Amino acid sequence: MSDLFSSAGLDQSGNRPLADRLRPARLSEVVGQQHLIGEDGILTRMLRSGSLGSLIFWGPPGTGKTTMARLLAHETELAFEQISAIFSGVADLKKCFEAARARRISGRGTLLFVDEIHRFNRAQLDSFLPVMEDGTITLVGATTENPSFELNAALLSRAHVLVFESLDADALEDLLVRAEKEMDRPLPLDEGARQTLIGMADGDGRSALTLAEDVWRTASEDEVFDSTRLTEIVQRRAPIYDKTKDGHYNLISALHKSVRGSDADAALYWMCRMLDGGEDPMYIARRLVRMAVEDIGLADPNAVVQANAARDAYQMLGSPEGELALAQACVYLATAPKSNGVYVAYKAARKAAESNGSLVPPKHILNAPTKMMKEMGYNEGYQYDHDAPDGFSGQDFFPEKMGRQRYYDPPERGFEREIRKRLSYWERLRQERHKAGDS
Structure with missing residues (x-):
C-alpha cells in the first residue's frame, strides 16, 4: 500500500486528517481538561490508586473524550474496545461482552468505550449493568447530553460522571502551534485572522485543526489571510447550540437570570447567542413576555406592554430588523424595577384555591x-x-x-x-x- 502512495507522489501519513495525526499518545499531551488530568485531577488520583471504575464523559464535541478513553486503557493496560451507540445494537453489545469475558478468563480486563451512549434505549443501557457489576468490562461512555436526563439511574449509580469543558483560547492556540510543527510551516493567517479562527472553533479542538487544514489547502505560496478572507474561505462554523437540548435550556436560563439580575449587557449577550445559534426569535419574544410578568410585574406595568410590542414588531418586520425590537425589550426589562409580588401572590392564591375545596x-x-x-x-x-x-x-x-x-x-x-x-x-x-x- 505504501508503494501505491509513493508512486502517486503522496505521503501516506499526510493523507490522514490533521486531528488524527496529532492525537495524543500520553495523558500529558492532552490539551485542556486539567481539572481531570492535572496534578490533583480526579483521573490522576484514580490512576494513582490503581482503580479506575466505570465513567461517563459528558462534554461538547472536540474536547478529547475519545482520546482520553483510549489513553486510560493504555495507562491501565486494559484492552480497548470502541463502539458507537448510533451504529450498534443488542447483537453488537453481546459480541463485545463475550469478547470481554474471554479476555477476563485469560487475565486481562477490557475498557469498553461507548460513543454517544445516550442514543441507547433503556433496555440496551440495562444490559451493561451485570457486566459492569462483575468486572467483565470497565465502561467509559461519552455523551454530549446531560446524563441526568438521558441515562437511567441504575447506570448512573454504577458510574462516575466527569465533565469535559470546552477548550479555551489558550488550549486552542496550543493545538495550532502543534499543528504548525507537524506541518513544518506556519499557518498563513495574520494575528487577527488567527484569533478569528480560534473563535470559529468554538471550544472544539477537532474543529480548530480541521479549519487550519482548510487554510493550508487553500492558501497559495506566500499568501496570508486576514479575518475577512478567512471567513470567505472556510465559511463560519455554526455555534454549538441544540435548540431542543441542554444548549437551549442553558442559554434561556442565562438570559432570564440576567434580566432578573438587572444586567442589561449580559442579557443582550445571551439573547444574541441564542439568535446566533438559530433560535426562533418568536420563542425569545414569548420568553420576554414571561419575564415581564414574572420578574417585573406591577413594579413597572409598562414592561409587559414593551414585551408585547416587541413581539408584534418582530412579526411585522421579520429578521433582521425585528431583532432590534427584541433587543429594545430585553434592555427595557433588564433595567426595569423588579418584583415577583404578583407571581408569589398568584401561587399562594392558587394553592389556597386547590386546598380549600368548593367554598x-x-x-x-x-x-x-x-x-x-x-x-x-x-x-x-x-x-x-x-x-x-x-x-x-x-x-x-x-x-x-x-x-x-x-x-x-x-x-x-x-x-x-x-x-x-x-x-x-x-x-x-x-x-x-x-x-x-x-x-
Missing part, C-alpha cells in the same frame, strides 16, 4: 335574579362601592369559612410603592368601617 362566595355578593334567591338572602346587605365614601365599602369578599387572606404583598419598588400605599389606605378604611359597623 361558596358570601351571599351578600351573589346576584339575586329570582324571588326565591332574594328570600334566601342572596345579595342582602351588599353595598355598592361607588355609592360609599371614597368609593370603598370595605366589605369582605372571601368565603366566610376562610376569612380574609393576604396573598399580595407589593415591595417598596417602582410603581408598586404606589400600590402599597393604596392597599394600606384601603386596609385602614376597612378596619374603621368594620368598627363602625360593630358599634
Whole structure:
C-alpha cells in the first residue's frame, strides 16, 4: 500500500486528517481538561490508586473524550474496545461482552468505550449493568447530553460522571502551534485572522485543526489571510447550540437570570447567542413576555406592554430588523424595577384555591335574579362601592369559612410603592368601617 502512495507522489501519513495525526499518545499531551488530568485531577488520583471504575464523559464535541478513553486503557493496560451507540445494537453489545469475558478468563480486563451512549434505549443501557457489576468490562461512555436526563439511574449509580469543558483560547492556540510543527510551516493567517479562527472553533479542538487544514489547502505560496478572507474561505462554523437540548435550556436560563439580575449587557449577550445559534426569535419574544410578568410585574406595568410590542414588531418586520425590537425589550426589562409580588401572590392564591375545596362566595355578593334567591338572602346587605365614601365599602369578599387572606404583598419598588400605599389606605378604611359597623 505504501508503494501505491509513493508512486502517486503522496505521503501516506499526510493523507490522514490533521486531528488524527496529532492525537495524543500520553495523558500529558492532552490539551485542556486539567481539572481531570492535572496534578490533583480526579483521573490522576484514580490512576494513582490503581482503580479506575466505570465513567461517563459528558462534554461538547472536540474536547478529547475519545482520546482520553483510549489513553486510560493504555495507562491501565486494559484492552480497548470502541463502539458507537448510533451504529450498534443488542447483537453488537453481546459480541463485545463475550469478547470481554474471554479476555477476563485469560487475565486481562477490557475498557469498553461507548460513543454517544445516550442514543441507547433503556433496555440496551440495562444490559451493561451485570457486566459492569462483575468486572467483565470497565465502561467509559461519552455523551454530549446531560446524563441526568438521558441515562437511567441504575447506570448512573454504577458510574462516575466527569465533565469535559470546552477548550479555551489558550488550549486552542496550543493545538495550532502543534499543528504548525507537524506541518513544518506556519499557518498563513495574520494575528487577527488567527484569533478569528480560534473563535470559529468554538471550544472544539477537532474543529480548530480541521479549519487550519482548510487554510493550508487553500492558501497559495506566500499568501496570508486576514479575518475577512478567512471567513470567505472556510465559511463560519455554526455555534454549538441544540435548540431542543441542554444548549437551549442553558442559554434561556442565562438570559432570564440576567434580566432578573438587572444586567442589561449580559442579557443582550445571551439573547444574541441564542439568535446566533438559530433560535426562533418568536420563542425569545414569548420568553420576554414571561419575564415581564414574572420578574417585573406591577413594579413597572409598562414592561409587559414593551414585551408585547416587541413581539408584534418582530412579526411585522421579520429578521433582521425585528431583532432590534427584541433587543429594545430585553434592555427595557433588564433595567426595569423588579418584583415577583404578583407571581408569589398568584401561587399562594392558587394553592389556597386547590386546598380549600368548593367554598361558596358570601351571599351578600351573589346576584339575586329570582324571588326565591332574594328570600334566601342572596345579595342582602351588599353595598355598592361607588355609592360609599371614597368609593370603598370595605366589605369582605372571601368565603366566610376562610376569612380574609393576604396573598399580595407589593415591595417598596417602582410603581408598586404606589400600590402599597393604596392597599394600606384601603386596609385602614376597612378596619374603621368594620368598627363602625360593630358599634
